[in-house]
Amino acid sequence: MSVGIVMLVHTALGRAAQVARHWTAAGCPVVIHCDAKVSARAYRAFRKELSDETEIRFSPRFRCDWGTWGIVQATQGASEKMLHDFPEVRHVYLASGSCLPLRPVRELQDYLAARPQTDFIESATTADVPWTVGGLDAERFTLRFPFSWKRQRRLFDRYVALQRRLGFRRRIPKGLVPHMGSQWWCLTRRTLSAILEDPDRRLHDRYFRRVWIPDESYFQTLARRYSTDIESRSLTLSKFDFQGKPHIFYDDHLQLLRRSDCFVARKIWPQANRLYRVFLTDAEGGKRTEPNPGKIDRIFSKAVERRTRGRPGLYMQSRFPHGGWENGLTSSKYTVFQGFAELFEDFEMWLARTSGVRVHGHVFGPGDAEFAGRQPVINGALSARAAIRDANPGAYLTNMIWNTRGERQCFQYGPADNQGIVPLLTADSNAQVAVISGAWAVPLFRSNLNFGEIRAEAARLQKVESEFLEALRSPHAKARFRIWTMAEFVESPMEPLQTAVDEMETRSARRLTEAPKMADLSGFGQFLQTLKNQGMHPYLMGDFPALDDPAGGARPGKTRKPYLVQK
Template identity: 65%
Template sequence: MSVGIIMLCHTALERAADAARHWSDHGCPVVIHVDRRVRKRAFQRLRRSLADVSNIRFSDRYACEWGTWGLVQATQAAATRLLADFPDVQHAYLASGACLPLRPVEELVGYLAARPETDFIESVTTEDVGWTVGGLNIERFTLRFPFSWRKQRRLFDAYVRLQRRLGFARRIPAGIEPHLGSQWWCLTRKTLTAILQSPDRAAHDRYFKRVWIPDEAYFQTLVRRYSQNVESRSLTLSKFDFQGKPHVFYDDHLQLLRKSDCFVARKIWPHADKLYNHFLSADLARQPAAEPAPGKIDRIFARAVERRTAGRHGLYMQSRYPQGARETAAPYSVFEGFSELFVDFESWLGKVAGMRVHGRLFAPERAEFAGGETIYNGAVSDSAALRDYNPEAFLTNLIWNTRGERQCFQFGPRDVQQIGAHLAQDDNARIAVISGAWALHLFRSGADLGSIRKEAARLQKIEADHLALLRRPSAKGRVRIWTLAEFAENPMDHLQTLLEDINPRSARRLTEVPRMIDLAGFAEFLATLRNQGMQPILTGDFTGLPRPAESLPQRSRPHLVK
């Protein structure tokens, strides 16, 4: 027989027994190493369950803590036993108790028989490694690591910092060029024997005992010294998340595992009965000859990592907030200055667009929900105190709880401004701004000139800062900005554009616009502000602007009290 299996086990021993029996039934001898920390009763139960199988052996046991030399010792002991007890083995395949063969064993045997001199092991120089997590590449080989990274993290980190500060560096033995790679390999008998029986093995072992995570470096480095033909890849499908932790495969990954064409996969959930029953069945269908291709499913794992780290539009979970501008579930529209320019704009827009339109959701007094509601979908309250505690959460909760219905609301410089940066960065925001429209409120207020001048300066500064956020190159919201003069000159075309943005499929053309307030005397009002030292630059040029045909009934003109 050409292939022997080395199994490293520490949990779910009953599943390891199923896999070992499967390998054995198909002619592959197996040597099992069980972590010395496993209780004796569980170990004896495993031995008894496999006592009837003649080509299964057990090796000497070592304690196998993650990242320590014990894992290499365990592999050395099992490999030595495999080569000694089964002289016909030409390839040794290293697997774990959580590994599962995905294709008929005969296909693996045939694949390796066609490549009798090839060693399959991921072996990459430290300069080329891009997947290490923890910040240590070449320093794995040049520093000392007497403390456990998992159990003594503070001591581990402190000792690394101390060595860096002192400039300490271990000498790498002559003839050794550090390489890293996956722990799971398949080596030829010739190469494995050369590593285990090397006259320099004692020196190599002394050196690698103090390397961090030696199971990812020992065989990966020495194979470059003794092998004539290395394919730097593993035949085992083993995926890791962004934190360096292995992905666990469950029953619903069945089709994904079949698609990979890999011979073996790790790490399988011990209760994945569907996977074990399917892949360990005697009538597992032979697949067309194909190279193992884990790259076929790399795109799926890349999307999973992105989803895990960055979330998606509208995705919320109890464990974390989404990041960046990925916080709303659907597009929404923000109108700035429209309610100042038009009479009862919210009602008109709701009627024309066929939706409920909110007032000033971020007004200082309360959130002005459509219809004057005090509690909206999802128990979202109109309380200003609750809203202002976390304005982004308030808005995203509203959008999430009303998804399927486009939300529209008013905003302006008289409102609470904390939400402004979020609006600019949210690619679901559709923002329409009539700059300077706040001046219409002052124009109609009838307040004294001193109060108007100070308030105008304050509102213009707030709006200028807000517009600067919207105009940043990094802003993601869709923004349209008109000055008050530009919009008042041709309101119908601008409103038509906005309605098409809300409902692109609608072919309806506007025949009338909402009634615009009476702008008679507004140009003189702006001139008075300028003469008093306040320059209203955001309103645009009202010089010679014709009076709109749509206006309120004639009434006395507001005036400034001097």
């Protein structure tokens, strides 16, 4: 009899009884502490179920709230009973009711028998490790924590804030250097007896009673005072997520747990029938390997990354409420053209033919979304209905890019469209935006509206586009963009068209041999001059001479460069 098991039980009493019998069947005495919060009726039934086991004892019950002194009291009481009732025990292994042996108990006994003076307890100073979650590392030893963090959160937070404001600091008992580590340890009889029989134990207990989460620091600190050989690690496999909550193991973790080579694991889901059935079959495996939880650390690291970062452009329950957790606002690159469809009559068809990508119309226009081919529904059952789109324009764009990943998407945009996507668009590093500023005036120029209506609409559209351009040029914007004034674009359209197509990075990228058909701009300069004369200054188009025809005519004494290129 070399190993005794102290079990702290508060739930799933049937599973705890099953594991306790497994320990005693291998010759390990067990002392069980059952949380005082468990009803008297359930506790009596639990004791009755194990009454036939002579190697099982029950220790005095204490209320065990997370992060409070009760857990240490429970451990002390059960450990004292273990040392008193089983003098042959040389190592005491602390486990919970949700712990499950992963290897034959004989292997644990042999392992500890070969290391009779070694204490296995994770123990490190707060300055050495970044384990703590929630901002309380060194402060847990210098402030007082009389309130339960789970049951009295408001009092807990206010009392901490008050102590910080007053500059209160507790005095650490002489000779103690606070250490922290996993609650689940395996100590030698010599070290555990020294801690429990210390003449200064009353002083130590009074100090740690008001430390936050003392079960992770009481034995970890005092073991440093008495142990002659500490291995700062736990023999129990316990993994925690980024919020400090323990991972729960289910049936589908069977192979993962086997690869760890650890002696014990927690927390096991009480309904994981397969795990209990497999691991509680105590066959002599003959395994002599060191426990190595590092074998599965990579898997847990990936799980944490997937939980916190997810996949770019896919909004998950674990990330959606948290700003800054997006890991990329959208899943892949896409291109937005503003002003091109207004300046060129067949731009969508030309671009699709030239680049081979899917080219949409005004997806966020005043009416329904203009998907390529004017389909009412596209990938992922994304509807073109305006009511659905406008309920959350940013999410709509994100869904469109996610649903069509693997295929580059392009769509038209303009100041008359829904501006709800601008914050996402400008902040998205996947967005490539090409703008011909002022091109929104072409449809107005060709409309049959009276000039008063045209003037008012032109002023509104120019204001909207000006704000959009300002957002694109913001130092905080991450979208890539190109901006040409309409005047400079019309003067020589082939070069900016080639630039816009090249930046789409399509496999079929090549030198352009043709351009889309430009709208007839005869009289456009005079149209702009009339707007000026009416008191509206159209400055985003660039410098259009009032009597010049930039599309088809030429200035006196100057021949206009052609923009059609023949092979």
